[in-house]
Amino acid sequence: MKFQNWIQNHINQITLLTAVLIVLGYAGKFAGSSLTYNIVLAVASIIAAVPIMLHAYQALRVKVISIELLVSIAVIGAFIIGEYNESAIVTFLFLFGSYLEARTLSKTRESIKSLTEMAPTTATLVHDDGTTEEVDVDDVEEDDIVLVKTGASIPVDGVIVDGHGYTDESAVTGESREITKQVDDDVFSGTMLSDGYLKVRATKVGDDTTFAKIIELVEDAQDTKSHAEKFIDRFAQYYTPAVLVIALLVFIFSRDFKLAITVLVLGCPGALVIGAPVSNVAGIGNGAKRGILIKGGDAMDTFAKVDTFVFDKTGTLTKGNTSVAKVNNYDLPLEQAFALTAKIESLSDHPLGRAVVNYAEQKDYNYQALNIADNQTIKGQGLSATIDGHAVLAGNHKLLAANNVHLSASQQEDLAELKTTGSSIVLVAVDGKLELMLGIADIIRPEVAAELQHLREKGAKHLVMLTGDNQATADYVAQQVGIDEVHAELMPEQKVEFVKQFQQAGRTVAFVGDGINDSPSLATANIGIAMGSGTDVAIETSDVVLMQSSFHALVHAYGLAKKTVLNTKENIVIAIGVVAFLLLGLIAGFIFMASGMFVHEISILVVIFNAMRLINYGHEKAAPTAKLATAK
Amino acid sequence: MTKKAVLQLDALTCPSCMQKIENAVKNHAGVEKVKVLFNAGKVKADFNDEQTSAEDLAAVVTKLGYTVEKIKVKA
Known part of the structure; x- marks a missing residue:
């Protein structure tokens, strides 16, 4: 147990040591001592194999055939036939690859991590006698009074009972702007008090705060898989054991031990398993940073296919x-x-x-x-x-x-x-x-016409308004902003009917509402988009939540979904291409264990780097709106 | 009574780790439902507090070679 933890904590040192030994071994070879070469590389293999085998064993105990098991068997095989250089390089590449994966993966997760890190951990509780006490944020209860000073993060959702100041609610709304707060104003957990002094009576604490809900939603979203990912997961589950069987069959029929262990290494699913999720994580993270919450890979997929946007109420456009x-x-x-x-x-x-x-x-x-x-x-x-x-x-x-x-x-x-x-x-x-x-x-709203135009440029074909307002108002608004189809004087249930009609006509419908009274339509549409509302109902029933009531955010979200889905496809193509290349190489005889592992690790890094491009999607365009917001 | 445990792990990097953790926790007595969030590095489990505890579950995960950074229990 202790040994395993020690290994776990020194994995980077082990990787480095292996690298040094491999270099020494090759140096020995060039110096003419093939004995040194073999001994040093054998030692390197053993050192690097220990953490891999430990993982393989742990997985096997819970009945999982892991990639580590494939590599372990291959390494043992190489060892038996005396290919110490192959075993050393394969184990080193595997460890080093994992290290690089961890480093680059954390980049794709950064936007979400930075969001969760904004979550306050402590609160200053004010007791009835006026004394204050620093407590864990989980120990604050509803109706407690907490003190917030300049530069601190507000630990609860609540109402100001004393003091005043400026807050930055960008963690909740994605919009960085100073907001003046006075007694009786609502404040939200996770927002920063940039200046001032507040006493806040808690109305929602812990996991019930809006911010906690956003974090939970985003965390769940990045792990909610699309159909493609689920398929790949199931595939991977059987794929790894299948590779083991195939390697065995190869050995039985070809009597070629070297070929069999090479198949084991090449069989690691690698880029295929990581490719799709990594795109989604980067895409969802990009949105989360801008107050756009997309609920997982499925929502992302469907959103990218949307061709009809239905706007609820004139209020959404005005x-x-x-x-x-x-x-x-x-x-x-x-x-x-x-x-x-x-x-x-x-x-x-x-x-x-x-x-x-x-x-x-x-x-x-x-x-x-x-x-x-x-x-x-x-x-x-x-x-x-x-x-x-x-x-x-x-x-x-x-x-x-x-x-x-x-x-x-x-x-x-x-x-x-x-x-x-x-x-x-x-x-x-x-x-x-x-x-x-x-x-x-x-x-x-002055920006609506231009933003709707952008929506069309990104692939929206029909823009529809369904409203309870009178026909004249609806027609006027629609004509001003460039809406194709208007139905006025509707009841909520009639709106649902229209949404169903569009779907029957073969369209993929996104319903954009404010989350009040329109839950049936939000739920019926292929994608429900709640705009500018942090209400619980809106967050729960919709597939996409825009924390700010901004059309720019809507356009960004739509573009982001399209880009993310494209990115996922690119990654799958890369992964399959690599597998095909390796198979070809194996048949043609120019791929062996070490080179196979090398190509594998490279392909994993390539898909991660490809996904990382999504992190900065829309960066140039976000700048002018930010300026506009501060100018107001 | 059924309680909800949330374990925060350090970053998970391989999807197969996820399967490993999921199987191990699922097979632990008293655990009703497990969900491993790969990207968030979290394990969410519903468990019966008469049969096991969140600390037990953390021990199971630690045994597999992953560091548990924080344990949270919700009623």
Whole structure:
């Protein structure tokens, strides 16, 4: 037991020692001493074989025929026939190959590892008497109060009860940006307090925090295998014992011992087994770093095949808050007319009123100083008041009709045009004349049209919007951003029906929603994408979670899936190519044990390096958006 | 009662290690379900706490020649 651990801990030294001995042995050969050559290489073989055989034995005890067993038998065989140089080089290459694999594999896992390392390990607990105590993060319970100082990581999900500061939530959202936090604001575990001082009451602790869930999801995802991988795994399980049998048969029929042990070495599955998973790990890691969680190899495969994107709600494409989208002003100067409108609307807490006031604040229109009197709310019509001696009406056409305000022909035209955009309309009359016409709508996110175009360039064929909104709004939004197909005024169950119809038509459908009320569609679609929501339900029902509500992330995820699947295919081709090459070499007689092992190890490194290209996918493109985010 | 153990190992590098660990832990008395996460280097096991403990499972893994860095038990 102790011996085994010692070997395990000194594996690198053993590898190095073997290398030195091999060099010495060859030096001896050139110096003319073939005795030194044989003895030194025999010693090298024995030293290097020990850790390999230990592994082989341990595996055999739990009834697993491992690669190590194949190598061990081959080495013993080579030893018996006195091919010490072959046995020494094979064992050395095997150990050195494992070392390189470990080093390069850890690179592909780095993005995920760096994420898990952001997980806080300790918390400063504040007791009722005001004293503080440093505890393990697992010992914090709900409703405990924890203290967070500048530079520390917040250990729980919770609500701020005291203090204020700036946090960086990039671990959770993938978006690096300073966010101001005050009392009553929510904070998340794993986010960094870049400046300030907070006391936080824990609402979720340990494995229940959003961050812990993200980590668990990503860890599970990178080990959730695609169909291809599962197939290869099953294949490998029978493949290794089969190689043993084949080698035996080769020996029985050819009576060529050397050929038989060469088959053992060449039979190591190597690149084939590692090729597909390593691509997925690198791809999933790339996404995780950007707040894109792709749930495993299967999701990756299917996502890459998606040709139809269905967007749920207009809210996915718009900013999600109503604001003034269109302003038509007439005889009165714009600022004066708007100030009057803002003043009268400031008395109302109707959403349209708030949008008007916000707009006035943004434009710095001076409305607050105005004197208002006789204000009245007329139900179903709007508001009336006297402001600085002007009679002001703000509301719908009924209000104007009731007060005998008539629209000119050009104003009628403006109104008709505004109606086609699906906006809510506010008409403002001053002293009996229409002076202002406002279109208030959910504003389309400025980047959406361009990002949807990128989605098409990457292979999306149909872009569909299914929405509960009215037809006019839906048509307008769709036309603005370039959506092919719109179905409006739908109930959630009707959306599911549409998704099914698309699937029956042979399309692979991705459903993009915010995770609220649309779980049935998320689940029905081939790929459910929850956008900009860290809710538990969204994380569970969807296949892809975008932590930030960003179309750029959606495009990146789609491109990443395509690239990852391509990378997997490349790796499988490389692996199969290598096997074919080795077989050919064996038949043609130019491949023997040591050279076979060498080609094997090289091919493993090649597939790992190939997968590593995925780590930096989209790196150049990510830079400008990051700048944009800080500029806001 | 069934409990969940999560063992954090140091990095696993060969997929056959995974099979080895899985078989060894699965065959240990009192273990109901095992999942080895190759890339995360984690072993997740459901076990009956009357028959075995997370420490026992860690010992099984250690015996195979892998270092167990952290043990976590969930009810």
